[in-house]
Amino acid sequence: MTIAVQDLKADFPILSRSIHGQRLTYLDSAATSQKPAAVIAAELDYYQKTNANILRSVHTLAEESTLAYAKVRTLTADFIHAQADEVIFTRGTTESINLVARGYGDVHVRPGDNIVLTPLEHHSNLIPWQQLAKRQQADLRYIELRPDGNLSLESARQVIDSRTKMVAIAQVSNVLGTILPVRTVADLAHQAGAVLVVDGAQSVPHQATDVVAMGADFLAFSAHKMCGPTGVGVLWGKMAHLKTMSPVLFGGEMIAYVDRDHATWADIPARFEGGTPNIAGVVGFGAALEYLAEVGMDNVGAYMSHLGALAFQRLQNLSGVTVYGPGPDRGPLVSFNIDGVHPHDVAQAFDAKGVAIRAGHHCAQPLMHWLGVNATARASFYLYNDIDDIDVLVDAIESTKRYFAR
Amino acid sequence: MNLDDIYRETILDHNQIPRNKGTLPNPTASVGLLNPTCGDQIRLDVVVADGKITDIRFDGQGCAISMASASMMTEAVKGHSVAEGLALARSFKAFLTGRPSEEDLGELSALEGVSQFPSRVKCATLAHNALEKALDPSKADLDALD
Numbered sequence: 001m002t003i004a005v006q007d008l009k010a011d012f013p014i015l016s017r018s019i020h021g022q023r024l025t026y027l028d029s030a031a032t033s034q035k036p037a038a039v040i041a042a043e044l045d046y047y048q049k050t051n052a053n054i055l056r057s058v059h060t061l062a063e064e065s066t067l068a069y070a071k072v073r074t075l076t077a078d079f080i081h082a083q084a085d086e087v088i089f090t091r092g093t094t095e096s097i098n099l100v101a102r103g104y105g106d107v108h109v110r111p112g113d114n115i116v117l118t119p120l121e122h123h124s125n126l127i128p129w130q131q132l133a134k135r136q137q138a139d140l141r142y143i144e145l146r147p148d149g150n151l152s153l154e155s156a157r158q159v160i161d162s163r164t165k166m167v168a169i170a171q172v173s174n175v176l177g178t179i180l181p182v183r184t185v186a187d188l189a190h191q192a193g194a195v196l197v198v199d200g201a202q203s204v205p206h207q208a209t210d211v212v213a214m215g216a217d218f219l220a221f222s223a224h225k226m227c228g229p230t231g232v233g234v235l236w237g238k239m240a241h242l243k244t245m246s247p248v249l250f251g252g253e254m255i256a257y258v259d260r261d262h263a264t265w266a267d268i269p270a271r272f273e274g275g276t277p278n279i280a281g282v283v284g285f286g287a288a289l290e291y292l293a294e295v296g297m298d299n300v301g302a303y304m305s306h307l308g309a310l311a312f313q314r315l316q317n318l319s320g321v322t323v324y325g326p327g328p329d330r331g332p333l334v335s336f337n338i339d340g341v342h343p344h345d346v347a348q349a350f351d352a353k354g355v356a357i358r359a360g361h362h363c364a365q366p367l368m369h370w371l372g373v374n375a376t377a378r379a380s381f382y383l384y385n386d387i388d389d390i391d392v393l394v395d396a397i398e399s400t401k402r403y404f405a406r
Numbered sequence: 407m408n409l410d411d412i413y414r415e416t417i418l419d420h421n422q423i424p425r426n427k428g429t430l431p432n433p434t435a436s437v438g439l440l441n442p443t444c445g446d447q448i449r450l451d452v453v454v455a456d457g458k459i460t461d462i463r464f465d466g467q468g469c470a471i472s473m474a475s476a477s478m479m480t481e482a483v484k485g486h487s488v489a490e491g492l493a494l495a496r497s498f499k500a501f502l503t504g505r506p507s508e509e510d511l512g513e514l515s516a517l518e519g520v521s522q523f524p525s526r527v528k529c530a531t532l533a534h535n536a537l538e539k540a541l542d543p544s545k546a547d548l549d550a551l552d
Contacts, residue, residue, distance in 0.1 A: 020407040345471070349409055
């Protein structure tokens with residue numbers, strides 16, 4: 001709570017925009033975060049001064065470009081307490097999870113094995129496993145949720161067994177805000193001889209991350225939810241696991257030697273980064289990591305927990321409003337419904353007031369089935385939000401209730 | 407932006423008191439459609455006899471725009487011919503994408519404000535896509551639920 005948020009708001013040019021004549025209140029950061037000027041400037045600067053393809057040419061621009069790209073790999077590794085050569089750049093969390101499902105799953109999962117998930121996973125941490133299970137004739141199993149939306153450890157102990165090869169869970173739910181007990185699940189997975197894949201899309205932006213302490217074998221996350229550009233993501237994996245993985249994208253930059261009939265692979269991580277990567281995006285991501293490091297991820301973590309708890313408490317006290325998920329101990333988001341008003345109508349009414357929220361199934365349809373709803377509204381926060389934004393949210397809910405009750 | 411441009415009185419009225427809501431015991435055609443952006447579903451039952459829509463009901467959950475549009479559509483086509491029903495669905499969809507309407511859309515013209523919001527056009531046209539599919543089985547390109 002040591003963040004001087006008013007200072008931070010000024011770092012994000014888009015937050016001074018007005019929507020329908022009113023100040024923008026951006027409460028959709030779980031979908032994508034806004035970008036500080038430093039990130040936008042870094043990408044522009046890269047294209048104006050450095051642009052060249054990496055890893056090939058010996059001219060000055062190419063050398064500088066290669067170094068800039070490599071520097072961000074080191075920054076990323078430092079950010080999550082990992083080694084730089086364990087960091088693979090992708091297009092985003094979805095591609096990261098697809099890469100581990102194909103590259104690791106196709107090698108290690110055999111018919112009759114099982115893959116363990118939870119019902120709250122985003123489709124990007126569900127469909128790749130459904131497809132893997134189909135390809136390998138493996139079973140999908142689910143660790144059930146308790147009625148409050150927290151994970152049942154009893155269920156985890158039951159479903160993870162000696163045929164479990166992979167366990168894939170979110171660290172924080174993008175709908176309920178549930179914080180999952182990753183360390184405990186990691187221990188259960190490892191006792192069974194399985195690996196743990198963590199979807200960090202909703203957690204890495206909001207708290208200090210230590211992949212070793214977490215006990216994860218793989219961690220996937222996206223730059224664009226943590227002040228970085230779209231089109232850049234990360235798959236981190238333990239080197240011992242990465243060495244057993246098969247590449248998924250074949251082509252340029254991922255090879256060592258090629259003749260007419262055969263090819264050998266480049267070292268890790270280049271082996272998993274076929275084709276010209278999003279170099280400018282990665283450079284922008286580097287600026288985002290530096291920005292977040294300057295604020296301090298421990299500060300960000302404490303502030304986001306504070307905002308999440310406060311928003312939960314404020315909304316829970318409103319009549320005619322259902323708040324989903326566990327209590328105040330949650331990620332910085334609140335999913336809710338207003339009695340008798342469809343969430344799309346809620347979001348439309350909010351937009352008229354310049355308040356941006358998400359409404360829909362949040363790419364988590366099995367969780368909607370579990371909740372027994374078709375859709376919810378969701379307000380999500382980041383480090384540029386403050387208590388005033390929660391006041392705006394509460395006012396918008398009250399006026400929407402009045403509007404549709406007339 | 408004025409919210410009343412989208413949510414006109416007629417729309418809120420049809421949302422609160424939907425007409426022809428529910429299912430039919432012996433429909434000659436029944437269509438389920440899904441709006442993939444929000445997960446909302448609609449089921450449309452119709453009875454066609456001698457080229458005429460003699461009965462029609464819709465069921466499902468959805469936003470005010472989709473429910474009101476479905477409710478108004480059922481009132482507009484009930485008792486009319488299949489050809490008139492298809493013409494209405496076509497005209498309404500054209501109307502929401504900013505093209506001139508050939509038909510008198512009646513109450514459905516209250517949904518005009520939706521055309522400014524491409525993400526909501528799908529909500530307003532869901533029931534009309536279901537109607538087209540129910541009346542013309544060759545409409546296989548629509549997002550079928552089953």
